Amino acid sequence: MRTLFHFPLSPFSRCARLALGHKKLEVTLKDGRADAAVHEEAKRLWPLKTLPVLVEPSGRALGDSLAIAHYLDAAYPDAPRIWPADPGALLTAVEVTTLVNGALDALINTATRYYATRTHAEWPAIQREMVGRAQSALDALGERAAARGTRTLTDAGWCAADMWLFSAAVWLDGLPARKGVPNIDQLLSLAWVLPAPIRTWADAFRAYDDHGGGK
Numbered sequence: 001m002r003t004l005f006h007f008p009l010s011p012f013s014r015c016a017r018l019a020l021g022h023k024k025l026e027v028t029l030k031d032g033r034a035d036a037a038v039h040e041e042a043k044r045l046w047p048l049k050t051l052p053v054l055v056e057p058s059g060r061a062l063g064d065s066l067a068i069a070h071y072l073d074a075a076y077p078d079a080p081r082i083w084p085a086d087p088g089a090l091l092t093a094v095e096v097t098t099l100v101n102g103a104l105d106a107l108i109n110t111a112t113r114y115y116a117t118r119t120h121a122e123w124p125a126i127q128r129e130m131v132g133r134a135q136s137a138l139d140a141l142g143e144r145a146a147a148r149g150t151r152t153l154t155d156a157g158w159c160a161a162d163m164w165l166f167s168a169a170v171w172l173d174g175l176p177a178r179k180g181v182p183n184i185d186q187l188l189s190l191a192w193v194l195p196a197p198i199r200t201w202a203d204a205f206r207a208y209d210d211h212g213g214g215k
């Protein structure tokens with residue numbers, strides 16, 4: 001049985017679930033937040049000790065949502081494509097996924113790994129640099145979303161570009177409702193803004209669920 005070790009609210013885990021759903025691949029989900037033993041099992045399977053982790057029926061494991069999405073297209077070429085075949089659409093998908101991952105990594109790292117330096121004299125400079133990178137990426141994504149309106153980000157239809165931007169939008173937009181969690185409060189304390197066009201664009205794709213692709 002195919003298994004995905006994941007965190008339900010993680011944007012990276014959502015990307016992996018959307019990719020599996022788009023491929024119409026059956027998968028058993030194991031929640032690393034709900035069960036510490038599950039989390040430990042996932043960390044044993046993947047040397048980087050991050051989730052999501054996909055375990056194929058062969059028993060081989062692969063972590064990182066971007067790597068999982070590339071693997072699924074190669075392993076299951078007869079299922080709907082995650083990465084467009086058209087070079088122009090593929091370039092857009094690679095651009096968007098890279099910007100999304102870069103923005104999220106910059107915000108998350110600043111709010112977690114670097115947050116202990118907030119009493120240091122260099123903290124304002126660190127925050128400006130890291131959050132500035134994230135905001136620059138989000139603004140570029142906002143411009144792309146505004147240009148597409150309620151359409152998918154490429155003319156190839158629902159693909160990796162849409163999965164990644166949608167997952168980021170849902171996660172960032174949902175952070176205020178999770179106030180009171182230390183890491184979330186630290187994220188919210190940073191001076192970033194989710195561009196309105198991203199939120200508007202994402203609203204058009206709420207019917208694209210985590211397990212069955214577009215409906």
